[in-house]
Amino acid sequence: MAETHHLSTEAHARLAAEYKDLTTRGRIEIADKIEEARLLGDLSENGDYHAAKEEQGKMAGRIIHLASVLENCEILDQISDSSVTPGVVVEIKFEGDETTEKYLFGSIEERRDGLEVISPGSPMGQALENGLVGAKVSYQAEAGTLSVEIVSIEA
Secondary structure, three states: OOOOEEEEHHHHHHHHHHHHHHHHHHHHHHHHHHHHHHOOOOHHHOHHHHHHHHHHHHHHHHHHHHHHHHHOEEEEOOOOOOOOOOOOEEEEEEOOOOOOEEEEEOOHHHOEOOEEEEOOOOHHHHHHOOOOOOOEEEEEEOOEEEEEEEEEEEO
16 A cells, blocks of 8 residues: 655645646657657767666656655645644754754655655654654664654644
């Protein structure tokens, strides 16, 4: 079963527009690049051809990813700041640290400038999900068990 991606209406619209652009203009543009490179001659030593084919492969991968995200998404109409749920910005403090750090909790496709993303499927994300301000949670990381305190939650 595919992972459900929680997206804001803005992120959904942005991804849908990117998908449409890549499946229309993008495919035509890359096909033209490949055709131009073919006209240059021997394909075995044709750097332009190989670069265009590599670009085509990356674009195809992005199209498949976007299709999956858009097909398996739940659009978040309202985001509450009462607990850690997809779409909120959560401020946490690691045990033993004096400083706090802010993260966007949700899909990597929701990323925003200046904020790293914590995926709900990650060990830290699983520990934080549905947590309340003031809660202390622990999770298993490669370095051992880490504990964090939820300092604030912003919608």
